[in-house]
Amino acid sequence: MQNTAGNAGIKDIAKALKVSIGTVDRALHGRPGVSEKTKARVLQMAKRLGYKPNLAAQALKLNRRVSIGVVLPKHISHFFDPLRAGIRDAAAATVGTMVNLEFHEFPRLGAGDGEAIEQALQRNYDGIIFLPGDTRKFDLMVRKITRSGTAVMCVGTEVPSTDRIGSVATHAYISGSIAAELLALKLPHKANVAIFSGELFNLDHAEKLRGFAATLAVQAPHLTLLPALESHERPEEAYRQALTVMQGSDRPEGLYVSTANSMPVLRALDELGLLGKVQVITTDLFHELVPFLEFGKVLATMYQRPYTQGKVAFEGLLAYLRREAVPQRVVRLAPHVIFRSNLSIFSNQIIETDEELDIALLEA
Structure with a gap:
C-alpha cells in the first residue's frame, strides 16, 4: 500500500511510478539525466503522496x-x-x-x-x-x-x-558594444577600426565581436570594421598581426583588444610610434597596463572581474x-569600464579582489 500519510519518501515515489530511486532523486533535485516528462511525473506523484524532504538527512549531507x-x-x-x-x-x-x-x-x-x-x-x-x-x-x-x-x-x-x-x-556582447560606442565618440570622422580577438570558436570572444560590430553598424556607420584578427592567445601572433595591420594601407585609427592579451599589441604600436595616436580599448587590468592608462596611451579597458x-x-x-x-x-556580470579618470579607484587594488573593487566603487 502506498504511503499517503504525508510522510512518503523517495522509495515510495519510485515504487508508485515503477522507476529507479536514482531517477526520482535526480528529478526532485533538478539534476541532469532525467527527461522533462519523467520529471513532471515524479513531481506530480511527490505532491500526491505528500512527499517532504528529510531535513535530518539533508543536514547529514551538508557535512x-x-x-x-x-x-x-x-x-x-x-x-x-x-x-x-x-x-x-x-x-x-x-x-x-x-x-x-x-x-x-x-x-x-x-x-x-x-x-x-x-x-x-x-x-x-x-x-x-x-x-x-x-x-x-x-x-x-x-x-x-x-x-x-x-x-x-x-x-x-x-x-x-x-x-x-x-x-x-562577464556579459561579452555588452563589453563589445561599449567598446564600439567609445570608439564612435572618439572617432567622429570616416576611419577604419579593428578588433583583436583570441579564438572566435570561443563563444565569449564571438559575442564580443558580435556586440562590437552591431553597435558600430547602428551608432557609427562612418567607421569601417576590418576583418577580425585572431591571435589564438599567442602573444607573438598578436604582435605580428598588430605590426602587419598598422603598416598596411588600411591602417585603423581605433583598436579593440577583446582579450587580456593586449601587451603585444601595445608593444607593436610603441615600436611604430603610434601609441597615443591610435584610439585603443583593451580588456582587463594588470600592473603592466596601468601606465598606458595613466598617460592616455589607452583610452579605456573593459575589466572582466x-x-x-x-x-x-x-x-x-x-x-x-x-x-x-x-x-x-x-x-x-556587468563589466567595469576603467578610464584614466577612475583608474585610481582600481589601480591600488589590482592584486586584491574585484569584490573589494565593487565596495570601493560604492564608497567613491
Missing part, C-alpha cells in the same frame, strides 16, 4: 565531503590567477561541507585543454569548473562529463545547449552539490 576539480589555462595569468583566487576564497569560506579542491592547468586555450579535462574526468569529481575554449570541441565533452554523474560549471564563457548546470562570465567570476561559479556549483538550490543557468 559530507565533496570533491571539485578546476581546469583552467596557465596563460593569461593576470586573468586566470585572480579567477583561481576567487574559487579558493569561496572554498575556504564554506561551512558544513568538507571541500576537496584540486586545480589542473594546461598551457593556454586550445593547447592541452582536452587532455586536461580527460585527466580530471578520471578523478571522478563531484563537480568540475572549467573554461571551455572551442565550444565545438567541448560540446560532446560536457555531455560525456555530465553523463558520468559529474556536475559541470562553466566560467569565463559558455557551452550552450548542454547539460552543464550553469555558466558565469575574474575574481568574482570564480567566486560566483564555485558558490553556484557547491549549492547544487549540496542540493540547496539549482543555480541560475546563465550569470552575466
